[in-house]
Amino acid sequence: MLSDNFGRQFEYLRLSITDACNFRCNYCLPDGYDCDSSREFLSLAELQTLVQAFAKLGMKKIRLTGGEPGLRKDLTDIIALCKQTPGIEQVALTTNGFNLKRNIDAWHQAGLSALNVSADSLDSRLFATITGHQKLENILAGIERAQQLGIERIKMNAVLLKQFNYHQLEQYLAWIKEREVTIRFIELMEIGDNKAFFRENHVSGDLIKQHLLANGWQQKIKHKLAGPAQEFYHPEFKGELGLIMPYSKDFCHSCNRLRMSAKGQLHLCLFGDNGIDIRPWLTANDINGTCEAIQAAMENKVATHLLHDNIVGSTKNLAMLGG
Structure with missing residues (x-):
């Protein structure tokens, strides 16, 4: 199993398959996706080598992210190759949901077991203000269809x-x-x-946490493959609530995830410096070489991000690595 110098073990990979996004969210890409950079994203064959290498190193959960992963025409095939790789127990997807209703049946059949959908408002007009798109009703319909199909982990x-x-x-x-x-x-x-938008709009998640605890919500114990969210339940509610609070104390203490960019760079932290290029091994279909490159990179993983010191690393926008 992959581990770092701080005793943390890594079983969760966030795999970006494109950095392109068709939404214009005001907190991420308010001016839209910049098409000037290379769009030579990892091929299906390269992704297969990558997933097999990580599985060999003990990775059990893969979350497919973007940009917007639904823009890739071979997304169904990517889900299937992840699901069919021995050792991978869970295949998840994070999407803005623009084509969820149309494709969720195929994605589910290919092996999708968990789904995260962005919905920054339940009011259609405010949703359009934040994202630049009138898609809320279609997205909610896609979520409803995912429930009908029996996908248990929907967020x-x-x-x-x-x-x-x-x-x-x-x-x-x-x-x-x-x-x-x-x-x-x-x-x-x-x-x-x-930076300016952050100063004007940042809200501490701890305010929400205290409100929940004061109103009968109780905190859940994390599953070992879970992400960074603190999760809460209420006996009178069918649904649950999670909080992702990167500015909270000890946020990085339980880190269990690594990130891959859509162009073959391994990122040890969302807010670290430039990634480590492992694409040459992927292109050569060299699973053992990929494993060795990943293991060598782990020596450089640091204990924590430096967000509290306003150091954000090389991340220009969240679409680069799927957040």
């Missing part, structure tokens, strides 16, 4: 924004009272391109 992600959706907390809670869906509030993170 809706919302980035907390002081000037936009922060006041909608009670609306979200009312929505999950009769729905078996988890809402996850993500604390806005400072990145290279959003």
Whole structure:
């Protein structure tokens, strides 16, 4: 199993398969996707080598991210190759949901076992203001279809924004009272391109946590393959709630995930410096060489990010690595 010099073990890979995104979220890509850079994303064959190498090193969960992974026409094939790789127990997808309703049946059949969908507001007009698209009703219909198919791990992600959706907390809670869906509030993170927006809109997730605990919500014990969210349940609610709070104390202490960019760079932290290029081994279909390159890179993983010191590394926007 992969481990670092701080005793942390890594069984969870966030695998970006494209950095392109068709939404214009005000906290990430307010001016839209920049098409000027290379779009030579990892091929299906390269991805297969990558997944087999990580599985050999003990990786059990793969989350496919973007940009927007739904833009890749071979997404169904990518889900299938992950699912069919011995050792991979869970294949998850994070998406903005723009084509979820149309494709969820095929993705589920290919082996998708967990789904995270971005929904930064439950009000269609505010959703369009934040994302630049009138897609909310279609996205919610896709989530409903995923429930009908029996996908058990369905989550809706919302980035907390002081000037936009922060006041909608009670609306979200009312929505999950009769729905078996988890809402996850993500604390806005400072990145290279959003410094002014961050100062104007950052909300501490701890404020939400204290509100939940004061109103009968109880914190759950994490599953070993779970991500960084603190999760809560309420006996009177069918749905649950999660908080991702990167500015909280000891956030990095339980880190169990690595990240791969869509162009073959291994990132040890979302807020680290430039990634480590392992694509030559992927192109050569060299599983053992890939394993060795990954293991060597782990020597450089640091104990914690430096967000508290306003050091955001090389991350310009969250679409680069899927957050």
